[in-house]
Amino acid sequence: MRQGILLYGPPAAGKDTVTAALTELNARYVPFTRLKIGSGKTKGYRMGTPEQLADLEARGDVIYRNDRYGNIYVVDRPGLEQAMEGGRTPVVHLGQIAGMEQVTSLFPAHWVKVLLWCSKETTALRSPQRGDTDTAARLAAWDATQADLAAYPQAQWELRVDTDTTAPREAAKRIDDIVRTTSPFS
Structure with missing residues (x-):
């Protein structure tokens, strides 16, 4: 059975940083690179x-499509299949619960769902530090993420991490522990 990790949270909650810590912890974890149609950041x-x-x-x-910041971001079936080749575990970043639901329902795998959270003030500080030139749009997305959570109180998470108080390596270790203990391969 294939497996993956879904990291959900507002902009600058640490999805990239926690993913990097996961890849350092175990080579089977790989960042899922979404397809982007548009301009701006390409990395x-x-x-x-x-x-x-x-x-x-x-x-x-198309498993999930999200239009934000004047761009289109796509989680696609061929991309996920390629990311899971050789038993790898992709780490997919999403900022919408609808996207989480789409991925889990349209792409069969063992998915570990993790909520990464930070305060709006932290997003305001981290956004320009990471090179964003549209921090106001990131703060609006933070508001949208908070509203999204409120609209889906039934959302289920295997783990919730406050990245204001939890170091990336600690978050990665906690995620890895859950993946290993809930894995169909354990």
């Missing part, structure tokens, strides 16, 4: 074209 994305997106949509290979 951490597979840049695509509107034509590629149309082809994926026509084949039913």
Whole structure:
């Protein structure tokens, strides 16, 4: 059985940092690089074209699509399949519970769902430190994430981590412990 990790949280909650700590902890963890159609930051994305997106949509290979910051971000079936090759465990970043639901329902795997959280003040501090030029949009996304959580009180998490008070390596170790103890391979 395939397995993956879904990291959910607002902008600057530490999804990239915790993912890096996971990859250092165990080589089987790999960052899932979402397909991005648009402009701006390219690091951490597979840049695509509107034509590629149309082809994926026509084949039913778009698992989840999110339009934000003037761009389109896609979790796609071929990308997930490739990320899971050789028993690897991809770490997928999402900022919407609808995306979490889409991935878990449309891509069968053992998914460990983790809520990473930080205060809005922390997002305001971290956003420019990481090079964002649109911190106001990131803060609006923080508000949207908080509203998203309130709209889905039934959301289930294997782990909740406050990244204001938990170091990335500690968060990674806690996630790894859950993956190993709940893994169908254990």
